[in-house]
Amino acid sequence: MLSNLYPEVPLEEKQRLFDQVKADARFEDYLYGCYECGICVAACPSARFYDFSPRKIAQTLAREDIEMFYEQMNDDIWNCSQCFSCVRCPRHNNPGGLITIMREVAVTNGLRSTKEALAGYTRIIYKIMTTGTQVSPDMLQEDAFPDWGPQVKEVASHLDLWRRALPPETLHTTGLSWQVEERTMLELYTIWKLTGVLDMISELDEGLHDIMEEVMDDALEDQGFTIA
Amino acid sequence: MNRISLPMAPRGTTPETGRTFSPDPDNAPEEDLREAIAQLGREGEWIVQPVPEPYYEARTKYGRIKKIPFEKTWHHKSCGQCGHIPGYSTSIFWLNRFLGYDYFDPRDQTSCTAWNYYASATSNQVAQAAVAMRNFSAAYETGYYPLIHCGTSFGHYKEVRHELVHNHDLRRKVRDVITKLGRPFVMPEELVHYSEWMYAIRDQLKSRVVVDLSDITATVHPACHYYKLQSGDAIYDPEIYGGQRTAAVTAVVQDLGAHVADYSTWYDCCGFGFRHILVQRDFTRSFATMRKIEVMKEEANPDVVLTHDTGCVTSLDKSQFATQAHGRNVGVPVMSESQFAALAVGAHPFRVAQLHWHSTDYRPLLAKMGIDVEGAWAEFQEDLSKIEKGAMDYLTWDAVL
Numbered sequence: 130m131l132s133n134l135y136p137e138v139p140l141e142e143k144q145r146l147f148d149q150v151k152a153d154a155r156f157e158d159y160l161y162g163c164y165e166c167g168i169c170v171a172a173c174p175s176a177r178f179y180d181f182s183p184r185k186i187a188q189t190l191a192r193e194d195i196e197m198f199y200e201q202m203n204d205d206i207w208n209c210s211q212c213f214s215c216v217r218c219p220r221h222n223n224p225g226g227l228i229t230i231m232r233e234v235a236v237t238n239g240l241r242s243t244k245e246a247l248a249g250y251t252r253i254i255y256k257i258m259t260t261g262t263q264v265s266p267d268m269l270q271e272d273a274f275p276d277w278g279p280q281v282k283e284v285a286s287h288l289d290l291w292r293r294a295l296p297p298e299t300l301h302t303t304g305l306s307w308q309v310e311e312r313t314m315l316e317l318y319t320i321w322k323l324t325g326v327l328d329m330i331s332e333l334d335e336g337l338h339d340i341m342e343e344v345m346d347d348a349l350e351d352q353g354f355t356i357a
Numbered sequence: 358m359n360r361i362s363l364p365m366a367p368r369g370t371t372p373e374t375g376r377t378f379s380p381d382p383d384n385a386p387e388e389d390l391r392e393a394i395a396q397l398g399r400e401g402e403w404i405v406q407p408v409p410e411p412y413y414e415a416r417t418k419y420g421r422i423k424k425i426p427f428e429k430t431w432h433h434k435s436c437g438q439c440g441h442i443p444g445y446s447t448s449i450f451w452l453n454r455f456l457g458y459d460y461f462d463p464r465d466q467t468s469c470t471a472w473n474y475y476a477s478a479t480s481n482q483v484a485q486a487a488v489a490m491r492n493f494s495a496a497y498e499t500g501y502y503p504l505i506h507c508g509t510s511f512g513h514y515k516e517v518r519h520e521l522v523h524n525h526d527l528r529r530k531v532r533d534v535i536t537k538l539g540r541p542f543v544m545p546e547e548l549v550h551y552s553e554w555m556y557a558i559r560d561q562l563k564s565r566v567v568v569d570l571s572d573i574t575a576t577v578h579p580a581c582h583y584y585k586l587q588s589g590d591a592i593y594d595p596e597i598y599g600g601q602r603t604a605a606v607t608a609v610v611q612d613l614g615a616h617v618a619d620y621s622t623w624y625d626c627c628g629f630g631f632r633h634i635l636v637q638r639d640f641t642r643s644f645a646t647m648r649k650i651e652v653m654k655e656e657a658n659p660d661v662v663l664t665h666d667t668g669c670v671t672s673l674d675k676s677q678f679a680t681q682a683h684g685r686n687v688g689v690p691v692m693s694e695s696q697f698a699a700l701a702v703g704a705h706p707f708r709v710a711q712l713h714w715h716s717t718d719y720r721p722l723l724a725k726m727g728i729d730v731e732g733a734w735a736e737f738q739e740d741l742s743k744i745e746k747g748a749m750d751y752l753t754w755d756a757v758l
Contacts, residue, residue: 153482154482154520154524154526154527155482155520158523172624172625174625174626174628174630174644174648175630175640177644177648178640178643178644179640207632210626210628210629210630210631210633210640211475211476211630211631212581212582212585212626212629212630213512213581213582213585213586214581214585214624214625214626216585216586216588217585229474229475229478232477232478233478233480233481235478236477236478236479246632247477247479247632249635249636250476250477250632250635250636253473253476253477253635254473254477254479257436257468257470257472257473258473258479261467261468261470262436262439262440262467262468263436263437263440263468263470263472263473264436264437264440264441264472265436265440266440266441266443268440268441269441274675276638276642276675276676276678276679277675277678277679277716278675278678278679278716280678280713280714280715280716281716283713284714287741290741290744290745291713291714291741292443293744293750293751293752294708294737294740294741294744294751294752295443295447295711295751295752296447296450296451296708296709296751296752296753296754296756296757297443297446297447297450297462298462298751299434299439299462299463299464300439300443300446300447301751306434306435306436306437306438306439306440306468307434307436307439307464307466308464309464309466309467310464310465312465313464313465313466313467313495314467316491316538316540317467317488317491319534319537319538320484320487320488320491320534320538321484323487323534323537324480324481324483324484324487324534325481325483325484326479326480326481326484329479329480329481330479333479356537
């Protein structure tokens with residue numbers, strides 16, 4: 130059945146996004162066709178809890194069904210768990226990898242559904258891009274993880290002391306997962322800038338981009354780190 | 358609540374079918390990427406960092422030999438392990454010291470950033486490869502060899518390696534970035550996960566076990582990103598599950614003397630979801646408990662769940678608290694096999710395994726292992742008191758070995 134969920138979006142725009150997905154160097158490695166056997170769906174955790182199907186992703190891309198593709202870009206891709214259980218595919222398709230590419234295109238183009246899916250996630254992007262570590266001990270707060278039980282409160286209330294009771298010297302941290310050298314962080318900032326990742330964030334969250342750009346530029350400038 | 362009794366081979370369990378996969382490396386369905394890596398090294402595309410000797414020769418899925426270094430390892434830490442379940446990494450380091458191995462715990466290391474990439478896609482192919490190659494370069498410059506703690510880092514780096522070998526344009530772009538950083542462009546001869554190192558040292562651990570584990574039943578969750586991404590490069594052993602599933606974790610746990618029980622949803626992921634664990638945990642909680650923990654409880658009734666990746670320990674452990682409110686059949690402690698192995702050879706449950714960072718009650722397990730939980734906790738409290746009073750700044754390695 131043809132998708133008609135987004136009739137207000139011109140077909141040319143949907144085609145433009147599809148072309149970006151197809152132009153990714155990994156696309157041809159990830160899609161070889163589909164037997165419609167459903168093995169990927171049987172293995173998929175997200176398919177058990179959402180109206181989601183890795184088989185439909187592979188089929189849609191193989192058929193170049195632009196309308197369905199656009200629907201999936203908005204309604205499906207953020208349900209994927211990225212576990213890659215779907216690579217059990219007998220045709221060697223990689224629906225999870227295809228979704229990675231689709232997500233990347235969705236972020237680069239600032240789709241509204243993507244902004245909504247990542248609305249609560251931006252603090253993590255800030256953490257990983259500015260510190261080089263994804264989750265830090267001080268993120269373990271009762272209000273952030275109420276479902277993890279009273280043990281989170283226990284950790285939070287003893288955080289500094291418990292971190293000092295860790296034998297590895299690199300782990301005496303609360304704001305980072307481990308001690309990261311300044312030069313290492315500067316090199317990471319350089320990578321984000323040289324590869325266009327920092328620019329990519331501006332499509333997702335302009336405020337976040339501006340804050341991170343300032344943090345990175347100031348640090349690079351302070352240390353005389355220049356990007357050729 | 359019936360334990361599934363599997364026929365036991367001398368060093369392993371075999372599936373009920375009894376079928377054994379006999380791999381033939383000469384007829385493997387996938388290329389051996391390492392030959393291409395070496396060739397690119399000979400052509401001057403990059404420096405290939407050799408695995409330091411002595412190394413263990415393990416078999417991968419299709420029977421190829423993979424070199425696992427025993428020491429001179431550069432520990433590529435995991436942000437989730439170090440940040441939220443630090444007994445995981447501490448146990449890996451402790452085991453190195455316990456066996457007298459030389460290793461390096463670097464500060465010149467970033468996360469692989471793959472958790473973020475799989476959660477939000479706020480990166481791209483060049484950036485992800487540049488992060489990997491910057492870390493490999495940092496390891497090379499120390500003279501130590503990368504040992505990757507996180508299953509996702511390991512899987513993602515294998516993906517990156519595959520892309521770099523096959524995509525010259527990508528390789529050129531990434532090399533330009535690394536050159537601008539003033540670093541050498543280096544690819545390790547092998548990508549090695551810490552659980553492969555655990556597999557390599559299992560005999561040495563076996564001879565040092567001080568805790569009787571014969572009454573302990575464990576279920577093993579094999580981590581998706583360890584063996585599903587670039588699947589040919591994971592450890593398999595005909596004596597473990599007939600060579601049909603990865604031997605990582607299971608081989609170690611059995612050699613330590615514990616019973617590994619099977620369960621039907623072993624292939625399912627843990628429910629981590631990368632984005633879900635942080636901002637959509639209803640999915641994670643449901644999947645981790647209903648498809649994993651409850652099935653394990655019903656089919657194997659384990660004393661402990663053991664796995665070998667950051668996200669898996671987190672999802673399977675932390676998800677159980679809220680699920681108890683719904684009266685579900687949960688309540689099994691979860692930890693890495695590195696923590697379990699450390700305990701088995703005499704490590705302290707709080708100074709080393711740092712189990713107080715875990716959510717699900719681990720005390721019944723420790724008691725069943727014959728470990729004095731209250732006494733150990735009192736000792737740890739004394740450590741904390743000394744730190745608080747300034748009698749010592751930190752808990753040191755000298756105090757825990």
